[in-house]
Amino acid sequence: MEYLKRKILKDGEIKKGGILKVDSFLNHQLDIECLNEIGKEFQKLFSNMDVTKILTIEASGIAVAAISAQYFKVPVVFAKKTESRNLSEVIYVSKVYSYTKDKTYNIKVSAEYLDKKDKILIIDDFLANGSAALGLLDLAEQAGAEVVGIGIVIEKSFQDGGKKLRERNINLHSLVKVEFNDKDEIIFR
Amino acid sequence: MEYLKRKILKDGEIKKGGILKVDSFLNHQLDIECLNEIGKEFQKLFSNMDVTKILTIEASGIAVAAISAQYFKVPVVFAKKTESRNLSEVIYVSKVYSYTKDKTYNIKVSAEYLDKKDKILIIDDFLANGSAALGLLDLAEQAGAEVVGIGIVIEKSFQDGGKKLRERNINLHSLVKVEFNDKDEIIFR
Numbered sequence: 001m002e003y004l005k006r007k008i009l010k011d012g013e014i015k016k017g018g019i020l021k022v023d024s025f026l027n028h029q030l031d032i033e034c035l036n037e038i039g040k041e042f043q044k045l046f047s048n049m050d051v052t053k054i055l056t057i058e059a060s061g062i063a064v065a066a067i068s069a070q071y072f073k074v075p076v077v078f079a080k081k082t083e084s085r086n087l088s089e090v091i092y093v094s095k096v097y098s099y100t101k102d103k104t105y106n107i108k109v110s111a112e113y114l115d116k117k118d119k120i121l122i123i124d125d126f127l128a129n130g131s132a133a134l135g136l137l138d139l140a141e142q143a144g145a146e147v148v149g150i151g152i153v154i155e156k157s158f159q160d161g162g163k164k165l166r167e168r169n170i171n172l173h174s175l176v177k178v179e180f181n182d183k184d185e186i187i188f189r
Numbered sequence: 190m191e192y193l194k195r196k197i198l199k200d201g202e203i204k205k206g207g208i209l210k211v212d213s214f215l216n217h218q219l220d221i222e223c224l225n226e227i228g229k230e231f232q233k234l235f236s237n238m239d240v241t242k243i244l245t246i247e248a249s250g251i252a253v254a255a256i257s258a259q260y261f262k263v264p265v266v267f268a269k270k271t272e273s274r275n276l277s278e279v280i281y282v283s284k285v286y287s288y289t290k291d292k293t294y295n296i297k298v299s300a301e302y303l304d305k306k307d308k309i310l311i312i313d314d315f316l317a318n319g320s321a322a323l324g325l326l327d328l329a330e331q332a333g334a335e336v337v338g339i340g341i342v343i344e345k346s347f348q349d350g351g352k353k354l355r356e357r358n359i360n361l362h363s364l365v366k367v368e369f370n371d372k373d374e375i376i377f378r
Binding site: 023024025028029030031032035036058059062063065066067069070073074075076077078080082109110112113 | 212213214217218219220221224225247248251252254255256258259262263264265266267269271298299301302
């Protein structure tokens with residue numbers, strides 16, 4: 001997606017050791033025009049999949065998923081990471097390991113919001129080691145729902161999340177795939 | 190806002206002790222059409238305030254803020270609750286006390302995303318005791334920015350957050366104000 005490559009080159013920051021920081025438009029500040037372009041692109045990529053629901057994970061997946069859902073005209077469900085006394089009694093739970101924070105946490109969805117008839121599109125901002133995406137897949141599978149695709153904004157192609165998902169024959173589309181050369185410059189695959 | 194009252198009566202759940210649960214369209218599953226109506230209403234209410242940025246707090250404020258921002262054509266900044274190694278070095282921090290979880294946590298915004306020239310609209314899903322809204326106000330004030338309004342989807346008018354904010358002459362609009370009678374039935378103020 002050329003628009004997004006240009007946006008990353010213009011507004012992304014590369015930190016030492018191959019960390020791409022997109023806080024100025026995707027992870028802290030949200031550039032709504034950019035999110036609209038992302039949403040339209042996801043709709044093109046998954047237009048013939050009869051998506052009935054978009055599934056994502058709080059917090060940084062929510063904006064991308066909500067804006068994208070406008071083009072699919074379907075609801076979003078976001079998996080919760082935090083304890084919440086208000087969740088229903090029947091929930092699906094999966095474990096996600098965060099490399100950034102070096103800890104494992106539970107992600108949860110109330111059972112009433114995922115149906116076995118759902119055709120689910122999983123959307124997230126980043127794909128690195130794939131732990132979050134696999135957790136969301138697991139939640140959908142617990143509900144007996146079909147995952148018709150996974151849409152990722154930025155895939156770190158030097159980590160193995162993409163490989164893990166593609167080996168499972170999942171309909172995965174990443175809008176851009178990035179890696180870094182030894183000068184910490186960004187390279188789009 | 191009549192649309193939202195009808196939506197709450199149709200899809201909200203009232204739990205014992207006056208807890209209004211709107212997980213089916215606002216806090217866990219997101220009804221995008223409803224969010225669009227909310228966004229349009231905020232735009233009407235704050236149309237002459239020259240808003241340059243919308244400020245909210247993760248996680249459940251993000252969807253409302255992002256969808257609403259489309260009608261203002263401004264970026265969103267969401268304050269972070271969690272530790273993140275990727276935040277900038279210069280940040281604004283405030284403390285928020287959560288009655289639901291009975292704990293105090295820090296909320297943070299990178300200094301580079303709030304400017305003293307900004308005219309900020311704070312948006313959040315709920316207003317109860319006002320702790321989150323006051324924390325967001327504090328962050329904007331630390332940046333030297335002007336808060337031109339606060340837009341709340343659902344105000345619990347039996348708690349004192351609304352009173353605290355109105356006493357400070359803040360331009361506060363809540364789309365609906367709810368309380369409960371002694372049968373735990375909802376009453377719109």
